[in-house]
Amino acid sequence: MAKSLLYLSKAFLLLLFQLLVIQSASFTNARGSPQFSKSLKDLEGSQKGQRVQGIHEVKHYLNKFGYLNYEDSNNVKLHVEHDDEFDEAFELALKTYQKYYHLKVTGKLDSDTIKQMALPRCGVADVINGNLEHEHPQYAFFGNQIKWPSSKRHLTYAFESSAQVDISLEELRSTCESAFKKWSEVSDFTFEETDQKLNADLVIGFHRLDHGDGNSFDGPSGVLAHAFVPTNGRLHFDADEDWSTSLNLTQSETDLVSVATHEIGHLLGLAHSQFEDAIMYAYFASGVTKRDLNQDDIEGIRALYANE
Structure with a gap:
């Protein structure tokens, strides 16, 4: 009798666990x-x-x-x-x-x-604590103008992913090199790849759903990527997106170069811009490339690091 009750108890707990897993998965999918x-x-x-x-x-x-x-x-x-x-x-x-x-x-x-x-977008918030943080009608900074110290203008970066995608490491490397160059051309920053992941200033990679940073991705479309403010240095791309580095995108593809250039702006301390043509505008339409910095982006990065 005791063994029967024990068996029933284990069976009930197993069923309950399965139901909770299904419920959790359904909740996650509902956010896609x-x-x-x-x-x-x-x-x-x-x-x-x-x-x-x-x-x-x-x-x-x-x-x-x-x-x-x-x-x-x-x-x-x-x-x-x-x-x-x-x-x-x-x-x-x-x-x-x-x-x-x-x-x-x-x-x-x-x-x-x-x-x-309904448009795909960056996962970084537009507003900090419910307040607009604009120092200019278009470009914006994070609260307290968080930025890299004046002694840190040469930043190293490394790659580390927890999910596999169709983009090769060489494509990712080329993408980031191109995106970093756009920012270095208009600022005092320089960037260099390193294989020392633990000591790198910036760490870039592809991740899927809950990947341990407190900012879960949501599957295809929705949130495309997110990056952390200085001096955290993490940049994560959603592995479930249909990424491409081609200039001839299909309607469903998202341009990795455009999004990488945007996210690097966050790594340097720029928040989202309200100007639709700016690279720091939060939304990215599928099938479209926007790889060049706008004057709004240039003024923003220069204003953030002025007088240093």
Whole structure:
């Protein structure tokens, strides 16, 4: 009898574990871009005072990218992850997002806002702690103008990935060399590859989903890559993207050179620009290349490291 009960207990625990794994996987998949884009379309026209299934997904989006923070709530996670109420805080966050991206400020989930949110983008937040950190109408710095010390203008970089992709190491090396050159030509920075990963100033690689840095990727499309502010030095590309280094991209491919150039801007201390033509603009359309620095990017990096 005791053995039977023990067997049943183990079987129940195994079943429970399997259900939790399935639930976790479903939750992760729900954050992937294709599903998110579909749910966005279903939310078009939503406005304050309504409770619409799927609003919590947009709350998660706005929270992730710096626009929504329920600081006065006893349960932030409940509001962001599960609550489908279109409340006042959500409306305010939506208006801030619309203003940031030069959209009509309606406070509603209108078609233009949904179209913008559905685009692939960088995973670095636009806003720091809910406040716009702009020192200029377009380019921006992170809070307290985080940057490399004046004694550090020669940066070494190494490659380390936890996931395999169709991009070879040689292609990645060539991509980064080209992207670093664009920044070195307009600043005092120089860059050099090293095989000493532990001592490198910058570490670059491909990773998939939860890769241990607290910023999980979301599968194909959605978030393309992210980088950390000085002097952290990590740059991660989402391994689930359809990456290419060709100038002749297909409609589904994302240009690795364009995204690498953008992310290096973050490594140097630049935040996102509101100017769509800038390399530091957060969004990247598939099938399009944008590899050159804009004057806004050049002014930004020079302003950040001026007077040194």
